[in-house]
Amino acid sequence: MYKVTWDCVSNGVLLVNDANGSNVIAPPRPVFFEELDLLGFNEFWEYPKAQEPLLWAIGRRYYYKGELVAEAKGGNIFEPPEIILIEKGQNLKLEPIDIKKVIEKNKEALFVLENEALDFIEHTYKVYKKKGYLFAVSYSGGKDSQVVLDLVTRVVPCDDLVVIFSDTTMEIPYTYENVEKTKEEYEKRYPGLKFYVAKPPKPMMEFWKEFGPPSRVHRWCCTVAKTAPFIRIIKAIFGKTAGENSKTKLIVFDGIRSEESARRSNYQRLGIEAKHILQINAEVIRDWNTLEVFLYLYYRNLRMNKGYRYGLNRVGCSVCPFASEWSEYIIYSMHSDLIDKYVKILENYINYLGVEDPMKIQEYIIQGQWKKRAGGEGINSNGKHLELISEDGKLVGIIRNTRNSSENFLEWVKVVGDIFYKHSPNNKTEGEIKVSNNTHQFNILKKHKNEVVEIQTANDKVFENKIKRILYKTTYCVNCGACEAECPTNALYVLPSVKIDGNLCTHCGNCLYFVEKGCLVAKSLQMAEGGRNMGKMSRDSKLKGFGRYLTFGLRDDWLSGFLNNPEEWFAENNLGNKQIESMKVWLLDAELITKDKLPTPLAKNIREIYLRHKNLAWELIWANLYYNSPVCRFFIENIEWNEIKSVKEITEMVAELDNTISERTIKSGLSSLFNTFEFSPLGKELKIGIIEKEGRERYVKKLAQTIFTHCRLHTAFIRQQSM
Ligand code: SF4
Ligand code: SF4
Structure with missing residues (x-):
C-alpha cells in the first residue's frame, strides 16, 4: 500500500x-x-x-x-x-x-500493485491446482471485487474458474445493473466462464419478519444472506455426495481489504478455513487502500458501480445495522421506495415494543436505536414458544404454536444418534435414541397446537444440551439454510423442509453448535422467550460490555492517527464504520475522548508523551483500560503472570465467571484484546500479552512486568492535572 x-x-x-x-x-x-x-x-x-x-x-x-x-x-x-x-x-x-493525467502520474505504482497481485494469484493457482483445488471469485458488484475479478480472470483459465455473485436480495439497484453488465462483458471476453448467483432461499424481507430486524448484536443477516447461500451454491456446483464433496476444496479469491476489516488482517493472506471448512479465502488486494482501488478501475478501464458516484464509500445491502447515517441518507434519497418497505417493518417492530406516537417511532429510526437490539422484545414470533423443564434425569420440552413440530423433532434428532419410534393412538409417538452404547427413551404427546416432548437423559448433561438445541430448532426453524451450510457431509437439507440422511450424518455436531441455542432464530428471539436473563447481566455483571469493541483491537497505527489530529480524527480517517465505532469505545475507555467524541485534556497529555516515549503512553492507556474496559480488567485480574492461555481456555474461564454472557460475545471481546496485544506495543514490547499462534488457535502469554504501579501513579497524576 x-x-x-x-x-x-x-x-x-x-x-x-x-x-x-x-x-x-x-x-x-x-x-x-x-x-x-x-x-x-x-x-x-x-x-x-x-x-x-x-x-x-x-x-x-x-x-x-x-x-x-x-x-x-x-x-x-x-x-x-x-x-x-x-x-x-x-x-x-x-x-x-x-483522470488520464492522474493515471499517467501514478502508472508506476499501479503497475507494481497490479503485478504483485497477479503474482500472488498465479502462485496460489499453481500450488493449489496441483492439490486438486477448485477456484472461484466472490463477486459483489462493488469496486473491490471488480478489481479482483479483473485480476483473477487474467491468470486463472476460465475452465478452472467460476464467478459467484452474492445476491443478498437487498442490494441497491445500481449493483444489480453493474453485475448484469459485467457478466455480459466477461462472458464475451472469456467464453466458458461461468457466473452463478448465491441467494438466500427467500427474500430477506421475509426473514426480517421472522427473525426480527438484524442488529449490531444479532448479525444473523450475514449468515443467512451471504455465508450460507455461498456455501450452498458451492456444494451445488462442485458435487452433492459426501464422497465427492469431502474432497472438494475451494480457493475463493475475494476483495476483502484490511483497511475495511482489521479482523481479517489477523489472518494470513490465505485464510485457511476462515469461513468454512471447505474453503480457503485468498485476499488478493488485502493491503490496497481505497484510492488505489479507484485508480485501478480507471487504469484498467473497468466498470464502476454508480452508487459511488452518489457518494457511497462502499456498496452493500440497502439497509444495514452497520451503515452510517451518511450512506443511509444517500441510499434513501436514491431509492426511497425500496427502503420504505424495510422502514415499515422497523415501524411495526418499534410499535410492538410499545411506542405508538408516529413522531417517536420516526425518531427511533433516525437515531438508529433498532441497530442496538440485543434481545427479542418487539418481535412477533406468532406465539411460537418453547418451555424447558429439566428434572430427575428427564428433559421436558413444551412446544407451542409450531407446525409439524413432532415430524421436525423426529428428523432433527437424527443428528444425535440413531432413532427408532412408532406412532401410537391418542396422538402419541414413542421411541428411543441410541447414542454410542446408551439408549434414551422418549415420547411426544400432541395436544391441540402444542406438543410435549419428554426424554430420558439419565442426567447426561452433554446429551441434554444437544436435545435442548434440537428442541429450539424444532420450535423456531424457518428454513433459513444456515445449518445446512455448516454440514460437512451434505447429510442435512433444510429446504423445502428439514431432511437428514442418517447414512451420511457423522454426528459431528456442527449444525448444533455453530450458534447459541443451535438455531439463529431462537437466538434472535431469546429475550422474548425469557430463556436468559439479559437484563440481570447488564445491570449486575462486572463483565458487562465484554465484547463491545466488535472484535477490533486498539491498534498503534490507529492511536497514532488519532493523537496526530485528535480534534478532526472522527471526520478524517480512513477506517470502516465498524472500526470507527470500535475505536470510539476504545478511546472512551482510555479516557481520551468525551462521549461527544471531543478529545479530553488527557488526550493532549498523552499525545505529548507519545511523541517522546511511545511505550510510556501505552502503559498509561493500559492503566486506564484497567479501570474502564471489562475485557482488559478481566485479563489483568484473572490471568496469572507467566501463564499461557488459549482463546478456548479463556472463553471457558469467562463463561464460568458469568454464564449469562454468550460465547460469541466472549470470543469477540477476546479477539479485541488479542488484536490489541498483536498490533500495539502492549504485546511484544511491553510483554503484557504476547500473542502466539498454532494453526488457527491463538495463545496469549502474560509475562511478569513492573509497569503496573508506576502506570497507575502516572495516570492518577495526569488525571489530576487534567481536571
Ligand atoms: S434451525 Fe437452522 S436452518 Fe432452521 S432457522 Fe434455525 S439456523 Fe436456520
Ligand atoms: S452437521 Fe454433522 S451432525 Fe449435523 S447433519 Fe451434518 S454431519 Fe450430521
Missing part, C-alpha cells in the same frame, strides 16, 4: 513510497457531480455534469486542488447533512479532473 499526497496543480493525487509526514493524507475517494447535486452543492458552486470526478473527499470533507473547500455535517436517513463551505470553497467553479 502506498502513501498518498495531493498533486495540487492538477487537482490530482499521487501514490508515493516516501513522503514528508506532513504531506501524507488519508486516501481520498473521487467525488462526482451526482453526489454534489444530491447534497445541494449546486446552490453554491458551478460545475459540469462530467463523467470524470470533480474533486476528492476524505470522509465527509471535500478537497479541491489539495485544499479543504467544504464539509458535510450531521444528517440522517431522512434529512440531508448540512453543507459548510470553507473560505476557499466560496463561489467555486469546478473543472473535471484530468
Whole structure:
C-alpha cells in the first residue's frame, strides 16, 4: 500500500513510497457531480455534469486542488447533512479532473500493485491446482471485487474458474445493473466462464419478519444472506455426495481489504478455513487502500458501480445495522421506495415494543436505536414458544404454536444418534435414541397446537444440551439454510423442509453448535422467550460490555492517527464504520475522548508523551483500560503472570465467571484484546500479552512486568492535572 499526497496543480493525487509526514493524507475517494447535486452543492458552486470526478473527499470533507473547500455535517436517513463551505470553497467553479493525467502520474505504482497481485494469484493457482483445488471469485458488484475479478480472470483459465455473485436480495439497484453488465462483458471476453448467483432461499424481507430486524448484536443477516447461500451454491456446483464433496476444496479469491476489516488482517493472506471448512479465502488486494482501488478501475478501464458516484464509500445491502447515517441518507434519497418497505417493518417492530406516537417511532429510526437490539422484545414470533423443564434425569420440552413440530423433532434428532419410534393412538409417538452404547427413551404427546416432548437423559448433561438445541430448532426453524451450510457431509437439507440422511450424518455436531441455542432464530428471539436473563447481566455483571469493541483491537497505527489530529480524527480517517465505532469505545475507555467524541485534556497529555516515549503512553492507556474496559480488567485480574492461555481456555474461564454472557460475545471481546496485544506495543514490547499462534488457535502469554504501579501513579497524576 502506498502513501498518498495531493498533486495540487492538477487537482490530482499521487501514490508515493516516501513522503514528508506532513504531506501524507488519508486516501481520498473521487467525488462526482451526482453526489454534489444530491447534497445541494449546486446552490453554491458551478460545475459540469462530467463523467470524470470533480474533486476528492476524505470522509465527509471535500478537497479541491489539495485544499479543504467544504464539509458535510450531521444528517440522517431522512434529512440531508448540512453543507459548510470553507473560505476557499466560496463561489467555486469546478473543472473535471484530468483522470488520464492522474493515471499517467501514478502508472508506476499501479503497475507494481497490479503485478504483485497477479503474482500472488498465479502462485496460489499453481500450488493449489496441483492439490486438486477448485477456484472461484466472490463477486459483489462493488469496486473491490471488480478489481479482483479483473485480476483473477487474467491468470486463472476460465475452465478452472467460476464467478459467484452474492445476491443478498437487498442490494441497491445500481449493483444489480453493474453485475448484469459485467457478466455480459466477461462472458464475451472469456467464453466458458461461468457466473452463478448465491441467494438466500427467500427474500430477506421475509426473514426480517421472522427473525426480527438484524442488529449490531444479532448479525444473523450475514449468515443467512451471504455465508450460507455461498456455501450452498458451492456444494451445488462442485458435487452433492459426501464422497465427492469431502474432497472438494475451494480457493475463493475475494476483495476483502484490511483497511475495511482489521479482523481479517489477523489472518494470513490465505485464510485457511476462515469461513468454512471447505474453503480457503485468498485476499488478493488485502493491503490496497481505497484510492488505489479507484485508480485501478480507471487504469484498467473497468466498470464502476454508480452508487459511488452518489457518494457511497462502499456498496452493500440497502439497509444495514452497520451503515452510517451518511450512506443511509444517500441510499434513501436514491431509492426511497425500496427502503420504505424495510422502514415499515422497523415501524411495526418499534410499535410492538410499545411506542405508538408516529413522531417517536420516526425518531427511533433516525437515531438508529433498532441497530442496538440485543434481545427479542418487539418481535412477533406468532406465539411460537418453547418451555424447558429439566428434572430427575428427564428433559421436558413444551412446544407451542409450531407446525409439524413432532415430524421436525423426529428428523432433527437424527443428528444425535440413531432413532427408532412408532406412532401410537391418542396422538402419541414413542421411541428411543441410541447414542454410542446408551439408549434414551422418549415420547411426544400432541395436544391441540402444542406438543410435549419428554426424554430420558439419565442426567447426561452433554446429551441434554444437544436435545435442548434440537428442541429450539424444532420450535423456531424457518428454513433459513444456515445449518445446512455448516454440514460437512451434505447429510442435512433444510429446504423445502428439514431432511437428514442418517447414512451420511457423522454426528459431528456442527449444525448444533455453530450458534447459541443451535438455531439463529431462537437466538434472535431469546429475550422474548425469557430463556436468559439479559437484563440481570447488564445491570449486575462486572463483565458487562465484554465484547463491545466488535472484535477490533486498539491498534498503534490507529492511536497514532488519532493523537496526530485528535480534534478532526472522527471526520478524517480512513477506517470502516465498524472500526470507527470500535475505536470510539476504545478511546472512551482510555479516557481520551468525551462521549461527544471531543478529545479530553488527557488526550493532549498523552499525545505529548507519545511523541517522546511511545511505550510510556501505552502503559498509561493500559492503566486506564484497567479501570474502564471489562475485557482488559478481566485479563489483568484473572490471568496469572507467566501463564499461557488459549482463546478456548479463556472463553471457558469467562463463561464460568458469568454464564449469562454468550460465547460469541466472549470470543469477540477476546479477539479485541488479542488484536490489541498483536498490533500495539502492549504485546511484544511491553510483554503484557504476547500473542502466539498454532494453526488457527491463538495463545496469549502474560509475562511478569513492573509497569503496573508506576502506570497507575502516572495516570492518577495526569488525571489530576487534567481536571
Ligand atoms: S434451525 Fe437452522 S436452518 Fe432452521 S432457522 Fe434455525 S439456523 Fe436456520
Ligand atoms: S452437521 Fe454433522 S451432525 Fe449435523 S447433519 Fe451434518 S454431519 Fe450430521
